Amino acid sequence: MSIIVMETRIASLEAITESTSKALEEWRRRMDDGFRELRCEMRDTRAEFNSRLNDRRTELRSEIRDTRNESNER
Numbered sequence: 001m002s003i004i005v006m007e008t009r010i011a012s013l014e015a016i017t018e019s020t021s022k023a024l025e026e027w028r029r030r031m032d033d034g035f036r037e038l039r040c041e042m043r044d045t046r047a048e049f050n051s052r053l054n055d056r057r058t059e060l061r062s063e064i065r066d067t068r069n070e071s072n073e074r
Helices: 003-073
Strands: none
Touching: none
């Protein structure tokens, strides 16, 4: 195989390697961004769930207290 052919093949492989590296880096960045967004959404959902759960606990305690008061009055 001639040196010119080998140099051409090497240059071609270098170009493929560079474009592959850039594509992988872009995919990695997009994955990182996606996971970051997902973590934020999960944090917000968890906070909303906890808030609603606390509201329901407060309501339930109030209802139990009212029921006990009514029972004690009878």
